[in-house]
Amino acid sequence: MERPVAPVMRSKLFVPGSRPELFAKAAASAADALSFDLEDAVAPSRKAEAREAVAGFLRGDLPANQAMVVRVNGLATPLFAEDVAAVAVPGLHLLNLPMVEGAEEVREAAAALARAEAANGVARPIGILCNIETPRGLRLAAEIAGADPRVVGLQIGYADLFEPAGIDRTDPAALAHVRMAVRLAAAEAGVAAYDGAWAKVAEPDAYRAEAEAARRMGFAGKSCIHPTQIALANEVFRPSEAAIAKARKVVAAAETQIAGGTGAFLVDGDMVDAPFIESARALLALARRLGLPGTEG
Known part of the structure; x- marks a missing residue:
């Protein structure tokens, strides 16, 4: 199959799938991409409700200038197959896989995505964005990036990667090591790399500093957990x-x-x-x- 075209994603705004009242507002923002989350941001009791809400939105009238991304529940969960079957519709650009730890997981997800595309009448291939957020995933990042033609990028998940190991999220050496490892793994496969989220919304200068550090390493964009971060990401990753x-x-x-x-x-x-x-x-x-x-x- 042909490799999906990676959308421009200087800014990728996080949108909880269980908050449909935020969908239209997010679509009206200046974010290059919207990332609807069905995983960590959604309580177990609301998973089905969130899935239906996101799938319904993707079937509606979508902005022509925004990429639509959905972070599904992990491949090892019983929710994965239902998530993919519901959201792999013509409006979706990228399927975001959390906690990826090997090439075989990517190929299994790609096969599930192909089946869902056929069932839902999707004419163009939907890409895969792989989260690198475990020690094993970081070690195998190059294999993950090159596992399947659908993979268009790697994205860092700092919280899941650092917190269990007791690594300071703000440590410059740790950040630089992970960014360089992910960027070179992505470069080996010829795909993009995207920096992870900065959770302290009230610290825009820190967000900008992280975005600039990522840009200097060749990253294509950074996640946004709040609309106030969108303009910062768009500016930093915009060619001067x-x-x-x-x-x-x-x-x-x-x-x-x-x-x-x-x-x-x-x-x-x-x-x-x-x-x-x-x-x-x-x-x-x-x-x-x-x-x-x-x-x-």
Whole structure:
């Protein structure tokens, strides 16, 4: 099958599946993606109710500029099959798998997703976003990322990863280690990496600092647990005018230099070769998808 196209997800707003009164408000926000949660945010007694509410919303009129994501209950739970069967509808872009610990789990989920797509008349493939939130999952992150063509990204779950091990959620060394491990695992498979949530809503500067640290490591976006975090994520992960201008110079120079038989050359005093050209093209592609100025033509 063809690999699903990964949506732009600078900001991914968390929405509890058991709070349907919030769905329309979330859809009216500036979030690139909405992540409806059927797992931790929903009490056991309300799982079926939440599933029906999210499935009903996905079958309605959805914003054209937002990606729809659903975090289902874990593969090992009896709820997984019912979740996938209900939410794998044309309005869904990504199925978010929690607590992923191996490639076989991803392949099993992909098979269940394929069956649900066929039953629900889904024409385009729905992607899979895998949460890396256990020690084993982190160790096997590269295998998870490359397990199936449906996988479009890895997402860090800091609370589940750090809390049981007694690791300080704010420790810079721990954060940097996990981010680098996840980013390189995603890069090996050619998929995106997304930073996890920051729970202290009243600390926007800390959220921005985390987002900027993730961006410097090549992450594509960050989760938002409150609407006030959306603008921060969108700004941090938006290519700057200076970056767009430099990328345009690199791509333009590459076309001339490579045609003349030169593989490495200078742009504004910086040496440029294949990896830098590829990075510049990727940045311009993102800027075009966002409709940013300086990307015309």
